Structure formats: C-alpha cells, structure tokens
Amino acid sequence: xxxxxxxxxxxxxxxxxxxxxxxxxxxxxxxxxxxxxxxxxxxxxxxxxxxxxxxxxxxxxxxxxxxxxxxxxxxxxxxxxxxxxxxxxxxxxxxxxxxxxxxxxxxxxxxxxxxxxxxxxxxxxxxxxxxxxxxxxxxxxxxxxxxxxxxxxxxxxxxxxxxxxxxxxxxxxxxxxxxxxxxxxxxxxxxxxxxxxxxxxxxxxxxxxxxxxxxxxxxxxxxxxxxxxxxxxxxxxxxxxxxxxxxxxxxxxxxxxxxxxxxxxxxxxxxxxxxxxxxxxxxxxxxxxxxxxxxx
Amino acid sequence: xxxxxxxxxxxxxxxxxxxxxxxxxxxxxxxxxxxxxxxxxxxxxxxxxxxxxxxxxxxxxxxxxxxxxxxxxxxxxxxxxxxxxxxxxxxxxxxxxxxxxxxxxxxxxxxxxxxxxxxxxxxxxxxxxxxxxxxxxxxxxxxxxxxxxxxxxxxxxxxxxxxxxxxxxxxxxxxxxxxxxxxxxxxxxxxxxxxxxxxxxxxxxxxxxxxxxxxxxxxxxxxxxxxxxxxxxxxxxxxxxxxxxxxxxxxxxxxxxxxxxxxxxxxxxxxxxxxxxxxxxxxxxxxxxxxxxxxxxxxxxxxxxxxxxxxxxxxxxxxxxxxxxxxxxxxxxxxxxxxxxxxxxxxxxxxxxxxxx
Numbered sequence: 008x009x010x011x012x013x014x015x016x017x018x019x020x021x022x023x024x025x026x027x028x029x030x031x032x033x034x035x036x037x038x039x040x041x042x043x044x045x046x047x048x049x050x051x052x053x054x055x056x057x058x059x060x061x062x063x064x065x066x067x068x069x070x071x072x073x074x075x076x077x078x079x080x081x082x083x084x085x086x087x088x089x090x091x092x093x094x095x096x097x098x099x100x101x102x103x104x105x106x107x108x109x110x111x112x113x114x115x116x117x118x119x120x121x122x123x124x125x126x127x128x129x130x131x132x133x134x135x136x137x138x139x140x141x142x143x144x145x146x147x148x149x150x151x152x153x154x155x156x157x158x159x160x161x162x163x164x165x166x167x168x169x170x171x172x173x174x175x176x177x178x179x180x181x182x183x184x185x186x187x188x189x190x191x192x193x194x195x196x197x198x199x200x201x202x203x204x205x206x207x208x209x210x211x212x213x214x215x216x217x218x219x220x221x222x223x224x225x226x227x228x229x230x231x232x233x234x235x236x237x238x239x240x241x242x243x244x245x246x247x248x249x250x251x252x253x254x255x256x257x258x259x260x261x262x263x264x265x266x267x268x269x270x271x272x273x274x275x276x277x278x279x280x281x282x283x284x285x286x287x288x289x290x291x292x293x294x295x296x297x298x299x300x301x302x303x
Numbered sequence: 304x305x306x307x308x309x310x311x312x313x314x315x316x317x318x319x320x321x322x323x324x325x326x327x328x329x330x331x332x333x334x335x336x337x338x339x340x341x342x343x344x345x346x347x348x349x350x351x352x353x354x355x356x357x358x359x360x361x362x363x364x365x366x367x368x369x370x371x372x373x374x375x376x377x378x379x380x381x382x383x384x385x386x387x388x389x390x391x392x393x394x395x396x397x398x399x400x401x402x403x404x405x406x407x408x409x410x411x412x413x414x415x416x417x418x419x420x421x422x423x424x425x426x427x428x429x430x431x432x433x434x435x436x437x438x439x440x441x442x443x444x445x446x447x448x449x450x451x452x453x454x455x456x457x458x459x460x461x462x463x464x465x466x467x468x469x470x471x472x473x474x475x476x477x478x479x480x481x482x483x484x485x486x487x488x489x490x491x492x493x494x495x496x497x498x499x500x501x502x503x504x505x506x507x508x509x510x511x512x513x514x515x516x517x518x519x520x521x522x523x524x525x526x527x528x529x530x531x532x533x534x535x536x537x538x539x540x541x542x543x544x545x546x547x548x549x550x551x552x553x554x555x556x557x558x559x560x561x562x563x564x565x566x567x568x569x570x571x572x573x574x575x576x577x578x579x580x581x582x583x584x585x586x587x588x589x590x591x592x593x594x595x596x597x598x599x600x601x602x603x604x605x606x607x608x609x610x611x612x613x614x615x616x617x618x619x620x621x622x623x624x625x626x627x628x629x630x631x632x633x634x635x636x637x638x639x640x641x642x643x644x645x646x647x648x649x650x651x652x653x654x655x656x657x658x659x660x
Contacts, residue, residue, distance in 0.1 A: 195406035201366055203420040203469070204393035213419075217410035300409060300453040 035297040042293020048286030052279070056102035065093045067100035068251035076269040086271035089261060097253035098275050104254035106283065108169055108238035108247070109231040115173025116180050117227060123177075124184025125211055125219075128192065138181065145178040154237050158246040165238075165254075168247035172237045176230050183226055187219035194218075221295045228291030232284035255279050308509050309340040309363060309396075309477050313372030316358050330581050332358040334533035335372065337608070340477070345503070345510040347524035347541070349517065349556070351578055355533040356513045360481040363511060364398050365389050376477075394424045397475040399499075401482035403462035407454040413440070413465055414450030420473045439468040443498055460491035464498065471502055478503075479511040484519060496523060517560050521545055529553045532581055532589045539614035546628045549616040551594045554626035588619070596624055 071091040085094035127138040157171035239256015241247035248254040255276040262272035316333040361367040373382040400406035417436040437447035443464040484492040528538040537550040548554040591597040608617040
C-alpha cells in the first residue's frame with residue numbers, strides 16, 4: 008500500500024450510537040401513545056377474560072327470574088338479559104370466547120395462509136397456479152357462508168368455529184402474502200441474496216418475510232374484528248359458542264330482538280367489540296411502525 | 304489458457320413472450336457471445352442501454368441460465384453444475400449492483416448484511432465473522448460501529464461501500480460490477496472507483512465492469528468489449544480502443560461523450576435514431592441502419608467477429624476505415640474530452656488525500 012489512504016473515511020458519520028434493533032423497536036412502541044392505548048385496551052380485556060372465575064360476578068348462566076330484562080341497577084350494573092341473567096357477568100365470561108375467537112382464528116389463517124402465499128409468490132409457475140386457483144375458489148364463496156359450511160362440517164363447538172373462521176379467512180392472507188412476495192421478489196436485494204449463495208428457505212425467511220410483515224400485520228388486526236363478528240353469527244346459528252355459555256357476539260344476536268325494550272343488552276357487547284377491535288388496530292399500527300427500521 | 308478465469312462460449316439468452324393469438328416474440332438479449340476474462344485484469348463491457356449488458360452480467364454470474372452456450376469458470380463448465388455447486392461458486396464469483404438503494408435488504412443491519420456471505424458459506428465462527436465484517440467495513444471507509452445501523456441511515460455512496468464490503472468479504476476471485484457507479488454523483492463515483500481499484504490491487508481481484516460511461520471505463524479498464532444488440536462488435540485493449548476505434552459504433556460512442564465545457568457543442572457525428580427493435584434486428588450488420596460508413600453488403604452480410612491484431616472486430620471494413628478516437632492530441636475534440644478525464648483524475652487524487660472535493 009502507498010502512503011496515502013485511498014479509502015478515506017467519510018466525515019459526518021458520527022451519529023449517536025443507537026441501541027440494537029429489538030430494544031429500539033420496544034422503545035419506539037413505548038413512545039407511541041396510540042399503540043400504548045391500543046395495547047392497554049387489549050391487555051385490559053385479556054386480564055378480565057382470564058380473571059373471570061375470580062371476579063365478584065354471578066355465574067354467566069345464573070338466571071334471576073324476578074329481574075328479566077331489568078335496566079342497569081346496583082344489583083345488575085349492566086342490566087339483565089331476556090332470561091334474567093346478569094349482563095356484566097356474561098360480558099366478563101364472554102370475553103374469553105370472543106377474544107379467543109378473534110385471536111385464534113386469525114392465527115390459524117396466518118399460519119396457513121402466509122406460507123402458502125409466499126410459496127406461490129416465490130415459486131410461481133404451476134405451484135402458483137394451483138394455489139391461486141384454490142384460493143380463488145374459496146374467495147368466490149362469501150366469507151360467512153364459507154365459515155358456516157366449515158363449521159357445519161366440523162360440528163358445533165367454539166373450537167370448531169375458530170377453525171372454520173380461520174379457514175375462511177385464510178384465502179385473504181394467501182392472496183396478500185402472494186402479492187407482497189411477488190413485489191419483494193423484484194427488488195435487487197433478493198437477487199443479491201441469490202448472488203451470495205443464500206438458499207431458498209433462508210431467502211424467504213430473511214429477505215421476503217420481514218419485508219412483507221407490515222401489510223400482513225395490518226390485515227391481521229382488521230381480520231380479528233371480522234372474526235369476532237363471524238363468531239357471533241355462527242353462535243346465532245348454533246355453530247359457535249354453545250348456549251348457555253356466553254360470547255359477545257351471541258349476546259348481540261339475542262339482544263337485537265329486544266333493542267327497543269332492553270337496549271343495554273346490545274349496548275355493552277357492542278361497546279366491548281368496538282373497543283377490542285380499536286385496541287387491536289392501534290396496537291397493530293404501532294407494531295408496524297416500531298418494526299420498520301426505516302422509521303425512527 | 305490457464306490465465307483465463309472466466310470464459311463465455313457462444314453465450315446466448317433468448318426471452319420468449321408467448322401470445323395466444325399471435326406468433327411468439329423472441330428477444331435475443333445476448334446472441335452468441337464469446338469472451339475470455341484473464342486473471343487479474345479489469346475487463347469492461349460497454350454499450351447503450353438495451354444492448355444486453357445486464358443480461359450478460361447475470362449470465363456470467365450464473366444467476367440466469369443461458370439459452371445456449373455456456374460459461375466456464377476456471378475452466379469448469381457451469382452448465383452442468385447443480386444448484387448446490389453453483390451456490391458454492393458464489394464464494395468466488397461476486398457482484399456489485401447498480402442501485403445501492405434497492406440492493407440492500409432494509410430489514411438487515413449493516414453488520415448482518417456483511418456477515419451473511421460468510422455465514423452462508425460456513426466461514427469462521429460467529430465471533431470471527433463479526434471481526435471480519437468489522438475489518439471489511441474499515442477497508443471500505445466506514446467505521447466498525449456502523450455495523451449496528453440499517454441501510455436507510457446511509458447515503459448512496461456509503462451504501463455502495465456497504466455493497467462492496469458485502470461482495471468482497473468472502474475474498475472472491477472475480478467480481479462483476481453491474482454499473483457499480485452509474486447511480487452515484489460524479490464526485491462520489493471517484494471515491495467508489497478508488498475503493499474498487501485499491502481493493503482490486505490488494506486482493507488480486509479480477510474485475511468485470513459493466514458500464515455505459517466511457518470516462519469511467521477508460522479510467523479503470525485494461526480491455527474493453529463493446530456490445531451492440533446482444534453481440535460484441537469490438538474488443539480491444541483499452542488504450543488501443545480509445546486511440547483507434549476499429550468499429551464505427553465504437554467511434555460513435557466516443558463521439559457521444561459529453562464535454563464539460565461551457566459553449567461546447569454536441570459533436571456532429573453522434574448516433575442518429577434509437578437502437579433497432581431487438582425483436583426484429585435488421586438483416587446483415589445489425590448496425591448498418593445507423594452506420595455512416597454502411598455499404599451494400601453491410602445490408603445483407605452479417606459480419607463475424609474476427610481477430611485483427613490483438614483486437615477483435617465485427618465490421619467488413621475495419622481495415623480501411625480510419626475512425627476518430629479520443630487519445631490526447633490526435634483529434635480535434637480530444638482536448639475537451641481530456642479535460643473530463645482530468646477532472647475525474649483530479650477528484651480521484653483529492654480523495655486519495657482523504658479530502659472532500
């Protein structure tokens with residue numbers, strides 16, 4: 008080497024040292040008030056659902072025949088339903104079924120749909136043709152009809168309802184993951200992975216998946232809402248949560264018959280579903296931003 | 304020929320577009336190219352956009368399977384290699400991409416990006432890989448502590464340094480630069496060219512440079528191949544090529560070098576028209592519709608690439624034509640063009656001293 012250094016250091020690179028990525032994402036999430044609010048809402052309902060057995064509320068199926076469709080009072084802060092059951096108690100116990108229905112079914116949809124979609128987008132050709140035609144066939148049927156068909160086939164229970172909703176929501180994620188994968192595959196960095204000899208699995212894991220997570224995250228939080236409502240519809244048909252066990256959706260379905268005489272029956276489950284969906288959406292948005300290294 | 308490290312033999316790449324109610328259209332992006340890159344040299348491939356340079360780069364990198372012909376790496380035919388063997392080859396055969404903004408995975412830290420080739424090829428322990436990556440960062444002019452940052456935190460020139468570090472960290476023998484500096488500012492170009500030149504000398508690399516900027520090529524290349532519509536029309540040692548182009552297309556490319564001088568006029572002999580549609584290349588010499596020297600047989604007979612001294616040229620009249628080059632003092636336009644080279648040299652030297660222009 009000669010005396011001069013041909014590879015001069017560029018000045019202006021002395022930015023403050025940043026902590027590693029994971030703690031950076033966490034710090035970013037904590038600085039985002041909307042995400043904190045969303046996380047708080049989700050956490051609150053999760054805690055309520057978990058603590059249902061120890062909270063000082065009556066059993067969800069205990070009927071008080073002297074107080075049928077009673078307005079909110081000290082004895083029944085949220086009122087009672089058409090069979091004289093305490094709405095607050097049913098809300099607390101129903102949180103379990105509703106949160107599970109939302110989260111588990113979306114988890115099923117993600118677990119099946121994302122790998123299939125990435126496979127189709129990565130391999131293309133006949134693999135893509137087979138997966139895409141299958142997906143389109145599922146998408147051709149309305150979401151709820153499909154869920155009812157699966158649930159009827161699997162048999163009535165909350166577990167089967169979650170599987171049915173997950174299967175029905177899966178094509179959405181197949182299509183989204185496929186499209187996003189195809190978009191990412193055109194980026195030079197995927198070619199750079201091939202150029203240094205990265206294998207297919209590692210390319211998908213390190214190059215494709217991290218770059219398609221943000222839209223999937225947003226779609227997942229939105230689908231949780233749909234899944235909670237879908238569980239309600241299945242319950243109404245006797246295919247979801249089995250009476251007398253409560254879920255918010257099934258409470259809403261019954262309540263719609265008494266909207267004029269007992270609006271509180273619909274009000275509380277409605278507010279709860281609204282809040283949970285809002286909470287998941289805010290949390291999802293915050294997570295998306297926090298996980299994006301481009302956004303400081 | 305033991306000094307040939309990378310060789311293309313009758314290399315061809317056709318892209319076919321199938322259509323339902325019409326004949327398939329076939330683009331011959333690379334059409335029967337023979338070339339041999341010698342160990343330790345800088346071999347440049349130059350041509351207009353659309354001439355097949357980038358396809359050529361991907362074929363040479365074995366990132367793309369040829370439609371015909373083959374690529375030999377150190378005498379070994381890559382056509383018969385399995386995916387696994389091709390992957391192993393990538394330790395020795397690396398690429399620097401054109402666009403430093405899209406060629407780095409935004410989700411990976413700089414350290415992870417540079418360590419990855421080592422990890423993929425199972426070189427060293429985790430700690431050794433980290434140390435190697437840090438050393439590599441220093442060699443391209445970045446600081447080891449930049450390993451924890453993400454690509455978006457860097458400028459274009461810095462990103463290209465990261466790309467170079469990633470390409471060179473496994474100690475490859477051949478590096479193919481696909482327009483490695485064309486996306487950068489001229490001042491940054493000089494820095495990146497310097498890094499490449501320094502690392503080439505230090506690591507004994509063979510460099511294949513795909514470019515359209517003749518100033519950059521003249522600065523770096525030992526030998527130059529000029530491509531037109533998927534074929535090599537001329538190949539010569541860089542000095543000879545610039546002093547005495549033998550193919551009218553080469554001469555036209557040189558005449559088109561912009562002159563950085565106020566009041567300078569576009570040279571008169573620049574090319575007219577666009578390159579022909581590669582789906583339906585003209586008969587005879589593919590350059591004849593734009594060639595000022597074309598004669599009757601140029602329109603019908605396709606000239607083969609033939610040896611002429613230590614160069615190769617595909618023109619029927621290579622011996623008779625005297626075409627203007629751009630070596631100093633030989634032509635009317637030369638002084639201005641020389642000034643552009645001098646500018647690049649000056650910037651290069653500024654950077655050698657660690658200063659910023």
